[in-house]
Amino acid sequence: MDFTYDDEQVALRDAVKGLVGKAYADFETRRNAVAEDPGFDETLWSRMAEMGLLGLPFAEADGGVGAGPVEIGIVCRELGRVVAPEPYLASVVLAGGLVAACGTPEQRWPVLGALSAGDSVLAFAHDEPGRRWGPTATAVSAIDSDGSWTLSGVKEPVLHGAHADVLVVSAALPDGGTGLFLVSGDDAERTGYAAYDGTRAARISFDGTTATPLGAAGQDVTASIATVQDITRVMAANQALGAMQTALSNTTDYLKSRKQFGVTLNTFQALTFRAADMYVSQELTHSMVEWATMVVAQGDAEALADAASRVALQVSRSGRHIGQEAIQLHGGIGMTAEYAVGTYVAHLTMLDHLFGDGGFQLSRLAASVTEHGALDPLA
Amino acid sequence: MQLELSEEDQAFRQEMRDFFTTQVSEEIRTAVTEGRELTKDQLVESMRTLNEAGLAVPHWPEEYGGRGWSDLKRHLWFEEMQRAGVPTPLAFNASMIGPVLAQFGSEEQKLEFLPKTANLDIWWAQGFSEPDAGSDLASVRTTAVLDGDDWVVNGQKTWTTLGQHADWIFTLVRTDPEVKKQAGISLLLIDMATPGVEVRPIELIDGGHEVNEVWFEDVRVPGDHLVGELNSGWTIAKFLLGNERVGVAPVGATKRSLAYAKELAADLIADDPLLRARVAELENELLALELTALRVAAHSAGGEPHPASSVLKLKGSVLQQAVSELVVDLAGPGSLASGAGDDSDLDGWARRATPTYLNLRKASIYGGSNEVQRQIISRTILGL
Numbered sequence: 027m028d029f030t031y032d033d034e035q036v037a038l039r040d041a042v043k044g045l046v047g048k049a050y051a052d053f054e055t056r057r058n059a060v061a062e063d064p065g066f067d068e069t070l071w072s073r074m075a076e077m078g079l080l081g082l083p084f085a086e087a088d089g090g091v092g093a094g095p096v097e098i099g100i101v102c103r104e105l106g107r108v109v110a111p112e113p114y115l116a117s118v119v120l121a122g123g124l125v126a127a128c129g130t131p132e133q134r135w136p137v138l139g140a141l142s143a144g145d146s147v148l149a150f151a152h153d154e155p156g157r158r159w160g161p162t163a164t165a166v167s168a169i170d171s172d173g174s175w176t177l178s179g180v181k182e183p184v185l186h187g188a189h190a191d192v193l194v195v196s197a198a199l200p201d202g203g204t205g206l207f208l209v210s211g212d213d214a215e216r217t218g219y220a221a222y223d224g225t226r227a228a229r230i231s232f233d234g235t236t237a238t239p240l241g242a243a244g245q246d247v248t249a250s251i252a253t254v255q256d257i258t259r260v261m262a263a264n265q266a267l268g269a270m271q272t273a274l275s276n277t278t279d280y281l282k283s284r285k286q287f288g289v290t291l292n293t294f295q296a297l298t299f300r301a302a303d304m305y306v307s308q309e310l311t312h313s314m315v316e317w318a319t320m321v322v323a324q325g326d327a328e329a330l331a332d333a334a335s336r337v338a339l340q341v342s343r344s345g346r347h348i349g350q351e352a353i354q355l356h357g358g359i360g361m362t363a364e365y366a367v368g369t370y371v372a373h374l375t376m377l378d379h380l381f382g383d384g385g386f387q388l389s390r391l392a393a394s395v396t397e398h399g400a401l402d403p404l405a
Numbered sequence: 406m407q408l409e410l411s412e413e414d415q416a417f418r419q420e421m422r423d424f425f426t427t428q429v430s431e432e433i434r435t436a437v438t439e440g441r442e443l444t445k446d447q448l449v450e451s452m453r454t455l456n457e458a459g460l461a462v463p464h465w466p467e468e469y470g471g472r473g474w475s476d477l478k479r480h481l482w483f484e485e486m487q488r489a490g491v492p493t494p495l496a497f498n499a500s501m502i503g504p505v506l507a508q509f510g511s512e513e514q515k516l517e518f519l520p521k522t523a524n525l526d527i528w529w530a531q532g533f534s535e536p537d538a539g540s541d542l543a544s545v546r547t548t549a550v551l552d553g554d555d556w557v558v559n560g561q562k563t564w565t566t567l568g569q570h571a572d573w574i575f576t577l578v579r580t581d582p583e584v585k586k587q588a589g590i591s592l593l594l595i596d597m598a599t600p601g602v603e604v605r606p607i608e609l610i611d612g613g614h615e616v617n618e619v620w621f622e623d624v625r626v627p628g629d630h631l632v633g634e635l636n637s638g639w640t641i642a643k644f645l646l647g648n649e650r651v652g653v654a655p656v657g658a659t660k661r662s663l664a665y666a667k668e669l670a671a672d673l674i675a676d677d678p679l680l681r682a683r684v685a686e687l688e689n690e691l692l693a694l695e696l697t698a699l700r701v702a703a704h705s706a707g708g709e710p711h712p713a714s715s716v717l718k719l720k721g722s723v724l725q726q727a728v729s730e731l732v733v734d735l736a737g738p739g740s741l742a743s744g745a746g747d748d749s750d751l752d753g754w755a756r757r758a759t760p761t762y763l764n765l766r767k768a769s770i771y772g773g774s775n776e777v778q779r780q781i782i783s784r785t786i787l788g789l
């Protein structure tokens with residue numbers, strides 16, 4: 027068991043911090059980036075591609091770099107630290123992850139190669155109005171007429187769906203189960219908007235829209251979707267950890283500089299103890315995130331599903347604790363759009379509701395408590 | 406001890422319920438229930454409807470439109486109003502400056518302002534906080550200097566809620582810089598249309614515009630717009646803030662939000678034991694809070710507010726926030742679509758859930774932050 031980064035990982039972290047951390051060192055720059063479509067800095071996205079970050083998870087044969095979960099986690103952590111609005115989680119980890127998991131070699135090379143090169147943005151069109159956090163699709167259905175496939179129905183909200191060049195769409199298959207399809211972004215009817223933290227999302231409707239099956243036509247890939255969702259949960263946890271770390275350090279900085287009653291706020295033990303509790307939350311989350319990231323690396327789907335729920339539960343609880351306290355300890359200034367801390371809280375709230383909040387994860391875990399004795403992370 | 410309401414109080418409650426559910430515009434009440442933002446016109450309309458029936462300011466002294474009700478009647482009035490989705494009377498008018506003028510104002514001020522305040526012919530803003538005077542309110546630096554018969558005001562206020570709508574602002578100003586900071590403050594009424602007053606918007610994290618900075622540059626205010634004695638502003642502010650604390654713990658509105666959430670997400674809650682437990686827990690905490698409100702004399706009856714009003718503010722804001730957090734979780738992934746228009750396939754309540762949740766973080770900050778409430782409880786009540 028070893029929680030430390032090796033030299034290459036340290037170098038990667040420093041490089042990502044150097045690029046992304048510097049690009050958004052000033053919160054105003056981030057505000058400007060989300061003010062207009064596509065809601066992120068396309069130049070920065072290209073630079074990330076040049077550094078090989080967009081191809082990190084994919085095999086070299088598919089145009090990627092072939093790095094592991096620890097490296098991807100490092101990128102997500104640094105993005106979270108500055109609430110970078112770039113679609114790394116949605117496009118590379120999630121949508122790209124599905125193409126890598128389910129695509130044929132002929133599909134993987136062009137799609138993932140273009141994604142890795144920064145020439146194409148992917149989105150996973152999966153969430154359906156009124157449904158929550160599962161690996162299956164029902165509202166969008168796929169029809170097969172003699173080998174040519176079409177999709178009908180509505181997906182919403184789809185992260186970065188309006189801007190994506192390629193949509194990876196989940197759909198109910200004619201013979202049951204859920205399949206995945208590639209659709210050119212322009213072929214669907216799309217309405218884009220910004221979520222409360224500036225992240226772009228969209229309503230996408232399909233009406234007999236031509237689609238290419240991802241992988242073998244008509245194959246139920248529910249299990250693969252579930253696994254990629256679990257990997258994404260762990261990477262979202264990395265991103266959330268980065269955001270929590272900044273929210274806490276902003277708060278401690280503020281307590282040291284803000285004066286009321288003639289003294290700085292850190293004079294009041296009622297506040298410093300609360301900051302200490304935030305730190306406890308952050309450190310417990312940190313450990314869970316590192317652990318879950320290593321579980322991803324082990325490649326066991328069942329262990330991954332368990333670890334993903336556990337880390338997501340921890341992140342949900344800690345994200346709310348740290349986020350809510352961060353605003354509270356700032357007072358009024360924490361409520362303003364111009365000041366960073368509120369956006370961190372909004373971002374943590376978004377990450378919490380993307381792939382299953384604490385209650386959802388707790389339900390998953392509670393369902394199996396009677397099936398095991400003590401938990402052993404090293405087993 | 407007696408659990409039931411007396412027949413008289415029952416009849417009173419029914420009377421309130423009938424009025425609120427039939428006399429206030431249904432469009433307005435639906436908007437409140439669904440958590441949509443109201444326009445200024447809608448707020449004015451609803452308060453005028455209440456005022457016409459003597460229901461806008463029943464807690465004021467009777468000579469200025471008050472009804473002389475018992476604390477229980479006032480509670481029922483407020484509870485039924487919130488239950489029906491009637492916007493509560495603008496707090497700046499009804500619970501802040503109104504009672505202050507009735508208690509401390511000159512006869513001329515009472516005559517000039519109280520009827521218009523009750524009827525929302527004047528929209529008031531609260532100009533207390535400044536960038537360096539938040540929890541430490543006595544540090545206000547905005548100055549008022551006498552020049553002939555006028556006060557000349559210079560300085561900056563911040564966090565002025567709905568200042569963009571306001572006609573007048575009641576303002577804490579420093580009138581004596583030489584004495585202990587609490588002793589040199591006065592309360593001044595300032596017409597927002599006076600030259601030198603400038604309102605600048607502040608955007609909050611939910612994207613909305615409800616607070617402002619208000620700047621005063623050589624603003625001339627007639628001498629007789631000072632409230633109470635010169636340099637008695639701190640005493641008046643403490644009286645006012647005690648009333649504010651009571652008004653910002655909206656038990657009824659929180660109960661209504663929770664009941665509405667149960668209705669909207671009925672299937673989801675029915676299928677999920679954790680959600681059921683969470684709702685039950687919140688309902689129970691709200692019950693405890695409501696009973697506490699009933700048990701203590703929740704309103705300022707002429708004198709000082711009951712110190713336990715801090716309990717209501719503290720717990721009331723926490724529960725209001727907790728219910729809004731539950732609603733976000735009920736909305737699930739749909740809560741991300743906060744920026745979607747009405748052609749979205751996601752329900753309006755789900756789209757509004759997170760901005761509302763983020764916005765309500767304010768509830769534990771303003772009106773005396775929850776840390777300040779704890780201090781009041783520990784010092785004033787527990788004697789620590």
Ligand SMILES: Cc1cc2nc3c(=O)[nH]c(=O)nc-3n(C[C@H](O)[C@H](O)[C@H](O)COP(=O)(O)OP(=O)(O)OC[C@H]3O[C@@H](n4cnc5c(N)ncnc54)[C@H](O)[C@@H]3O)c2cc1C
Pocket residue numbers: 284286287291294296297354355356357358359361530531532533534536538539540541563564565566567616767770771772773774775776777
């Ligand atoms: C949405 C909104 C609307 C508002 N509307 C109005 C309005 O209309 N008019 C108006 O005048 N004001 C208004 N306010 C201002 C509000 O009253 C202040 O924000 C509040 O008093 C806190 O002051 P502050 O923001 O300067 O925080 P600070 O006083 O800087 O406090 C920061 C943190 O430190 C804590 N703290 C401060 N001192 C102590 C202490 N001694 N011990 C322990 N903890 C302490 C606080 O509780 C808080 O958690 C509004 C604020 C908000 C957010």
